[in-house]
Amino acid sequence: DDLNVNIFYVLSPNHRGKGYFKELLKNSITHCREKFYGFHKMRALTKLQNVASVKGLESCSFVRKGTIVENVQPDVVYEEYIYHMRP
Numbered sequence: 001d002d003l004n005v006n007i008f009y010v011l012s013p014n015h016r017g018k019g020y021f022k023e024l025l026k027n028s029i030t031h032c033r034e035k036f037y038g039f040h041k042m043r044a045l046t047k048l049q050n051v052a053s054v055k056g057l058e059s060c061s062f063v064r065k066g067t068i069v070e071n072v073q074p075d076v077v078y079e080e081y082i083y084h085m086r087p
Contacts, residue, residue, distance in 0.1 A: 002040035005032050009044075021056045029060065033087055042087070045080045057083045 007028055011021055032042060044062060046053040058064075062083040070078045 003036055003038065005036055005039050005042045007042060007044050016052065021052065022059060025056060025060045029085070039087055042085045044083045044085075046083065048079045048081060054081065057085075061085050 007025075009021065009024065029042065032039060042062075044057055045068065046057065048067070054064075062085040064081050065084045066082045068078070068080045068082060070080075072078060
């Protein structure tokens, strides 16, 4: 049975563009490696239009694996990239 880790994050607009996301992501990866030794993969989702999040994930060795398209209401569609990172 593989152990997978999902990460979720939100940054306040007044804290964006200051490197906090990348620092948070690196610390989260380190914490998961120590706490969940032997985890199979770490997964993150981000909206397609969130360029800063895409760049941050890719700079920390996350690889885009696909896209999720979800119709939550007739006129509301969520589109997110799926990213994976192996320990």
